[in-house]
Amino acid sequence: MSSHKRYVVVGTGGRCRMFIDAIYQAPFSEHADLVGLCDISQTRMDFWNRHITGELGGENLPTYHADDFDKMIAELKPDVVIVTTVDSLHHNYIIRAMELGCDVVSEKPMTTDEVKAKAIFDAIERTGQNLRVTFNYRYQTAISKMREIIASGAIGTPTHVDFQWYLDTSHGADYFRRWHREMDKSGGLLVHKSTHHFDLVNFLIDDYADTVFAMGDLKFYGKENAEARGExxxxxxYTGNVTKEQDPFALDLTADERSKGLYFDAEKDSGYIRDRNVFGDAPPVDIYDTxxxxxxxxxGVVLNYSMYAYCPWEGERITVNGTKGTLEYFSRGQGHVIRGQSDDELADEQYAGEKYMRLQKMFQPPESIEIPPAKGGHGGGDAKILERIFLPDLPPDPLKRDATHIDGAASILVGVAGNRSIATGQPVRLDDLLPLPPKASGAQASDVASLAGTAK
Ligand SMILES: NC(=O)c1ccc[n+]([C@@H]2O[C@H](COP(=O)([O-])OP(=O)(O)OC[C@H]3O[C@@H](n4cnc5c(N)ncnc54)[C@H](O)[C@@H]3O)[C@@H](O)[C@H]2O)c1
Incomplete structure (x- = not known):
């Protein structure tokens, strides 16, 4: 009997490519068939069909408007629905897919608030279907190495985490050009982006959060901030109005085939403008950037988390401190440098990027930890998570990285609580939003002992 599973994708924007490409390539193509596409934009679905019949050598797939989601499931009978729509809509498709007898693979964030999270939990209980949330960052080689070291007991019992994430004026700014700038679509960056980071902390220290207190503001992007600076x-x-040379935040949607085909050409049937002025007000930016x-x-672990989205460079510093020592990971990307405006040679030298991991046990000198090389997007995370999604009969993962719907909820709830705390000035308990069961136990010292290079 064939072990092929049938998949459909709902939400055919930028992110679905990772899943589509994987399904058409070995080893995944031996176990998975993509059978249909669903979106509000026929232009975007046609774009992916051209990619499938061209680069991927596949056959043209049936396409369905979002209003015909049920019809698609009835006609194509998929085993699994891959959800890569706008964040605030994930729950609609997760729940309906399960009601129609499908399992679901959903992009992060699982959803954007506690009410939708509860509705997803209820649907899982009602239908018995399975939901996987694609936390690819857990599979990054650096993060996996950190979990291995912490699980080995090398820093003792974790007690304190410092987690800083810097988004630059290129990648960070992009959230303010797109639907992400609207709180009701993305939940703000504390949900949309930080869901990755809070999930990483949950994963690294092997527990869920209890209480959240947050401060946040819109300090840089948006019309009011620009005008206050005299801009x-x-x-x-941006497209058609201004060039990168005139405005460093400009984006030309006609500059490459993908942006043009997926977004510029699709404006006519989706109404979605992907290159909004980050300092404009149509619609206003109502999320925080700080x-x-x-x-x-x-x-009892305490976490000190910070994130801002207009840094000249991009990267992160994650330090996990414990009763026997500390583990620190630092990664600095290239940075957003406009060539020709200053000393390019110095820029090359300073912004070449930097990465290190150090373990320092109490009373001992620091030990440099080799970060295993990463292949593919998101620090090697994309390639690894695809294996876990599409390959059958995989051996158990010693690091226990596969995320459940409970993990999905546990990470968004920290962001939801953060937003509420920012609005009210009060600490927020996660149990008051949506009580979660105890976290399933993560990797223990015995699980990671066999992994090469485990720090003792
Ligand atoms: N794990 C990661 O590293 C990662 C990276 C990028 C994006 N993502 C996630 O993937 C998802 C998609 O992001 P993207 O960058 O592709 O965004 P996108 O804007 O490019 O695509 C979103 C798609 O949803 C479609 N859509 C809008 N309304 C719809 C509706 N009512 N029904 C069905 N489809 C509808 C849009 O037409 C568009 O094609 C988001 O949830 C995002 O958080 C995850």
């Missing part, structure tokens, strides 16, 4: 903009979008969050975990 005036006559355009609400965040500081304090979290107490159920096991």
């Amino acid at each position: 005036k903009y006559s355009y609400q979008r 965040h500081a969050v304090l979290v107490r975990y159920r096991n």
